[in-house]
Amino acid sequence: MKRSLIASIVAGVTVMVWLVIFAATTSVPAAAPQSAAGQAKTAASGPLPKTPWDGKPDLTGTWGPATAGPGPNHDARSPTNTERRDRGLALDALYQPWAREKSRALAYLDDPRYHCGPYGFPKYINIPDYFLLQIVQAPKETLVFTEYIYSGYRTITTDGSPHPKKIVPSFFGDSVGHWEGETLVVDVTGFNGKIWLPGVAAPPPGGRGRGQNAGEPEGGGFMTSDALHEVERWRLLDADTLEYEATVEDPKVLTGPWTTPKSLLKRAPAGVVINEALCLDPEDLAHMKATEKKK
Amino acid sequence: MTHKAFCGLVVSLGLVAAALPRAHHSFAVNFDRDKPIVVTAVVTGVKWENPHTLIYVDVKDKDGKVEKWTFESFPPGVLYRKGLRQDRLKPGGEVTLKGFQARDGSNFANVSVASFPDGKSFCVQFPGASAPVGDNAYDGCTGGDTGQYR
Amino acid sequence: MGKAFGAALLGASVAVLAFFTFASSVPAAAQQSGGARTATPAKAVPRASWDGKPDLTGVWQGASLNARAYGLAELERLYQPSAKEKMKALTEKDDPIRQCSVYGYPRRIAKSFPIQLVQAAEVVVVLDNRPHIYRYIPTDGRKHTEDVFPTYQGDSVGRWDGDTLVVDVTTFNGKIWLGGVEDHPTPDSSGGWITSDALHLVERWHLLDADTLEYQATVEDPRVLTGPWTTPKIVLKRAPIRKLEEEGHCIPADIDWVSPAAR
Numbered sequence: 001m002k003r004s005l006i007a008s009i010v011a012g013v014t015v016m017v018w019l020v021i022f023a024a025t026t027s028v029p030a031a032a033p034q035s036a037a038g039q040a041k042t043a044a045s046g047p048l049p050k051t052p053w054d055g056k057p058d059l060t061g062t063w064g065p066a067t068a069g070p071g072p073n074h075d076a077r078s079p080t081n082t083e084r085r086d087r088g089l090a091l092d093a094l095y096q097p098w099a100r101e102k103s104r105a106l107a108y109l110d111d112p113r114y115h116c117g118p119y120g121f122p123k124y125i126n127i128p129d130y131f132l133l134q135i136v137q138a139p140k141e142t143l144v145f146t147e148y149i150y151s152g153y154r155t156i157t158t159d160g161s162p163h164p165k166k167i168v169p170s171f172f173g174d175s176v177g178h179w180e181g182e183t184l185v186v187d188v189t190g191f192n193g194k195i196w197l198p199g200v201a202a203p204p205p206g207g208r209g210r211g212q213n214a215g216e217p218e219g220g221g222f223m224t225s226d227a228l229h230e231v232e233r234w235r236l237l238d239a240d241t242l243e244y245e246a247t248v249e250d251p252k253v254l255t256g257p258w259t260t261p262k263s264l265l266k267r268a269p270a271g272v273v274i275n276e277a278l279c280l281d282p283e284d285l286a287h288m289k290a291t292e293k294k295k
Numbered sequence: 296m297t298h299k300a301f302c303g304l305v306v307s308l309g310l311v312a313a314a315l316p317r318a319h320h321s322f323a324v325n326f327d328r329d330k331p332i333v334v335t336a337v338v339t340g341v342k343w344e345n346p347h348t349l350i351y352v353d354v355k356d357k358d359g360k361v362e363k364w365t366f367e368s369f370p371p372g373v374l375y376r377k378g379l380r381q382d383r384l385k386p387g388g389e390v391t392l393k394g395f396q397a398r399d400g401s402n403f404a405n406v407s408v409a410s411f412p413d414g415k416s417f418c419v420q421f422p423g424a425s426a427p428v429g430d431n432a433y434d435g436c437t438g439g440d441t442g443q444y445r
Numbered sequence: 446m447g448k449a450f451g452a453a454l455l456g457a458s459v460a461v462l463a464f465f466t467f468a469s470s471v472p473a474a475a476q477q478s479g480g481a482r483t484a485t486p487a488k489a490v491p492r493a494s495w496d497g498k499p500d501l502t503g504v505w506q507g508a509s510l511n512a513r514a515y516g517l518a519e520l521e522r523l524y525q526p527s528a529k530e531k532m533k534a535l536t537e538k539d540d541p542i543r544q545c546s547v548y549g550y551p552r553r554i555a556k557s558f559p560i561q562l563v564q565a566a567e568v569v570v571v572l573d574n575r576p577h578i579y580r581y582i583p584t585d586g587r588k589h590t591e592d593v594f595p596t597y598q599g600d601s602v603g604r605w606d607g608d609t610l611v612v613d614v615t616t617f618n619g620k621i622w623l624g625g626v627e628d629h630p631t632p633d634s635s636g637g638w639i640t641s642d643a644l645h646l647v648e649r650w651h652l653l654d655a656d657t658l659e660y661q662a663t664v665e666d667p668r669v670l671t672g673p674w675t676t677p678k679i680v681l682k683r684a685p686i687r688k689l690e691e692e693g694h695c696i697p698a699d700i701d702w703v704s705p706a707a708r
Contacts, residue, residue: 052495052566060565113346116545116696130373130419134581138502138565139494141688143572145579147372149346153572153579155561155688170692273581275372276596277345278546280697343594371594380592 046239048182053139057182057236062272063133063265065126083261088199091222091258099253104220111221112194116279118152118171120195121188121232122246125263133265134274142177142184150279156186163189169226171195188230197222197248198260225252240267326405328424330396334364338388343371343381350384350406352392366392368406368419379409379417395424487654490608493564499608499652501562501569504688505681507660509557511628518630520623520638520664520674528639528669535637537626545695547578547597549621550614550646551662551676552638559684562658569603569610569650574693582612589615595642597621606649614646623664623674641668656683 049058095103113119119127124146134145140159146152156175167174167190174190199222232246242265249257336352350366368374374384384390391410397403407424410416491500512518524532542548548556553573561572567585584603593600595618603612619642626637645665653659658681665673 116694118694130369130376136563136565136568136570136581138563140502141563143563143570143579145581148370150694151578152694153577155563155572157688161687164687164690168691171694172692271587271590272376273583273590275370275376275594276578276598277370277372278578278597279345280545375592375594380594 048236049239051137051139056137056179057184058137059135059142059184059234059236059242060137061135061242062268062274063135063242064268065263065265084199087261091197091199094254094256094258095222096253096255099223103223103253106221106223112171112196113149116149117194118146118149120152120171120191121154121230122244122248122260122263123196123198124148125244125246125260125265126198132268132272132274145274147274147277150277151275156184158184163187169193173228173230182235184234186230186232186234188232189228191224191226191228193224193226193228195224195228197224197258223253224248224250227252237264241265242267325397325399326395326421326424327398328395330398331393332396332404333391333393335389335391336364338384338386338390339363340386341381341384345370345372348374350390350392352390362402364402364404366394366404366406368409369421374417374419377417377419379419383411383415384409487657489655490652491655495566498564498605499610500564501610501650501652501658502564503658504559504561504684504686505658506559506684507554507557507679507681510555510679512624512630512634514677515555515624515628515679516674516676517624517628517634517638520670521630521634523670523672523674525669525671529636532636532639535626535639539637540625541597541620541622542625545576545697547573547576547621549598549623549640550648551660551664551679552621552623552625554660554662554676554679554681559686559689560681561689569612572689574689574691576695577693582610584610589613595619599644599646608651610648610650612646612648612650614648615644617642617644617646619644639669640664640666643668653680657681658683 049060050056051058051060092100092103118124121144124131124133127148131146131148134147136143136145140157142156142158144154144156152172154172154175156177158177158179160178161176163174163176169190169192171192171194173188175186175188177184177186179185228248228250230246230248232244235243237243244263244265245260247257247259248254334352334354336354338350339353340351342349342351348368348371350368352364352366354362354364356362374380389412391408392404392406393408393410394404394406397405405421405424407420408416408418491502492498493500537543547553553560553575556575558575563570563572567583569582569584571580571582573579578598580598580601582601582603584605586604587602589600589602593616595616597618597620599614599617601612601614603610605611617640619640621640621644622638623640624638626635628634628638643666646662648660648662651659651661660679660681661676663673663675664670
């Protein structure tokens with residue numbers, strides 16, 4: 001009885017040892033041909049590219065706003081001026097009264113970019129300028145790169161690690177992502193309170209239009225606090241279209257959550273990568289400082 | 296080590312900023328859509344920097360008098376991405392610049408289109424530079440190259 | 446009891462002081478022998494599942510190397526006389542790192558602040574927070590981009606040479622330094638360790654084991670140097686942190702102006 005028990009145990013252990021050795025020395029089949037095809041580089045839309053290590057949609061690529069100019073990337077679904085204005089008013093309505101007053105009084109030079117601060121997210125997604133977004137998806141993290149006003153990057157942890165217990169507040173916050181089906185859901189916290197949300201606050205009565213489109217209100221900025229918390233949803237609609245949406249809460253300045261409209265990004269042509277940008281020559285605040293002193 | 300300790304000594308930009316014309320990225324705040332200008336000029340210098348590339352030109356008026364102008368554009372990487380590079384935009388070269396003048400009336404403008412003697416032109420227009428078309432923002436240049444890639 | 450304790454404390458302090466002095470003056474390669482101090486054997490190099498290449502992903506931290514350990518004595522001998530004149534005129538305030546730009550490579554590797562590498566299917570990325578910046582190193586076999594604007598960090602392309610990632614970097618803007626004004630490998634050293642836009646950097650990144658990353662770089666700059674300079678082999682150890690812990694964005698201090706409304 002004892003002998004057969006020992007023999008069983010030895011056999012079981014031997015099998016386990018071989019299994020462990022096998023697992024440790026054999027890499028997961030890489031499906032190599034697929035990984036090359038998965039990095040869809042041409043403009044032709046096709047099936048979603050997938051990462052070879054886990055079969056998730058691969059967001060890797062360089063992405064441009066779909067709404068920049070009437071060129072090939074212009075998207076017919078870009079918002080009208082009326083829609084833009086209405087969105088600004090809707091967000092403005094969510095501000096707590098004290099915060100609304102302060103936000104409307106902010107000067108354009110209070111915009112973080114004039115202090116070498118980034119647009120941050122969600123605002124960077126919607127800049128209709130010529131600035132791009134680049135994503136690198138790796139097994140345990142997904143990286144997001146920007147190029148305005150400097151080379152800001154985000155590290156989205158995707159290996160199941162939670163937010164660190166102690167987060168040093170930052171412009172981009174701390175990002176933790178997980179997949180819900182084919183959507184990458186990213187939870188962001190640990191902001192430093194210095195970024196603005198997209199859009200502009202409503203003008204005071206009689207205020208004239210400014211900004212990018214006639215009819216868009218002038219003045220102000222949608223400030224945030226260090227209590228800002230965001231949940232983003234990143235999803236490939238097809239091989240060349242990336243959809244982004246974010247729900248934002250900020251109990252210190254807002255009365256409730258705000259969800260951005262869905263934004264579309266289009267894949268840039270092959271070979272395009274974003275640029276290094278260092279903020280060394282910021283908009284001339286020194287000039288404004290000097291001007292203010294003279295007053 | 297704190298940010299401040301790390302960043303160390305401050306570079307005084309005061310003198311430099313005073314010498315430079317105002318440089319702002321928000322088009323509508325500083326440039327006037329109702330003051331379009333077109334100049335054919337000789338480039339005297341180009342400051343390829345982030346966040347703005349500045350193009351210094353000598354413009355000859357009808358009487359042959361030279362006026363100095365500065366045109367502002369996107370960061371160098373963005374211009375390169377469109378194909379507008381140092382081989383074209385360089386001191387001594389001729390360029391036709393279409394853009395919008397600064398609101399303060401100074402010899403400072405924002406570039407929309409840069410065209411060259413060989414016929415090639417580049418649309419590098421800032422959003423908000425064009426008047427809306429109906430209820431839609433219109434961010435392109437008329438004719439020529441559009442979009443952010445070459 | 447007090448005396449014995451005091452003596453022990455003094456002895457321990459001397460030992461610690463001696464250790465750090467010794468550790469900083471010994472060439473970096475010799476620090477590899479530190480592995481022998483640990484009881485656990487070195488772990489095998491992890492490999493990327495999609496192509497079997499060594500996986501450099503992780504947060505890596507080296508010792509802070511003094512000028513001699515970093516090989517600057519040899520670099521000093523290579524500066525052309527005209528470049529040496531320019532060097533001597535430079536002070537700490539001219540150092541690009543004091544103006545919110547970057548250390549650049551290989552200078553960054555000689556610092557003890559960690560860096561983070563992330564390896565994906567066709568790229569290796571280097572993430573930094575001293576200051577906040579990234580390097581994008583494609584490993585898909587592409588050549589240098591012909592018409593990219595010169596930058597502080599240059600244009601990097603990587604390829605695997607066996608188990609070593611070889612990174613070739615060109616198209617620099619000439620503004621980074623190879624060392625600081627504080628780096629004095631010899632008594633006569635002074636000034637900033639300038640480069641030009643002819644700088645060409647070749648780096649070799651190589652995992653010795655799962656927790657040890659070895660870096661070596663060769664620098665050529667025909668406008669300022671008479672010949673190539675190769676750093677010693679510099680060792681980084683895997684740091685026990687998941688990711689870089691501060692954003693590290695550098696803001697030029699004189700742009701703190703805010704409107705009255707924002708105060």
